[in-house]
Amino acid sequence: MTTTSATAGATAGRARARTGGPKDDGPKILEHVMGWTFVVVLAMLVTQLGLV
Secondary structure (H helix, E strand, C coil), X not given: CHHHHHHHHHHHHHHHCCCCCCCXXXXXXXXXXXXXXXXXXXXXXXXXXXCC
8 A cells, every 4th residue: 555655654744844934823813913013103104204
């Protein structure tokens, strides 16, 4: 049964291929709030500098 062992090897390889990036199970609401905060602060900065 080489198909089963090849599938198991590919699955194990994928599990080890993590690069240490952001986790998928984190608090997504915090990520959205921080993103929108950045957008608002950037918009205020652009407006204050008169770049609009």
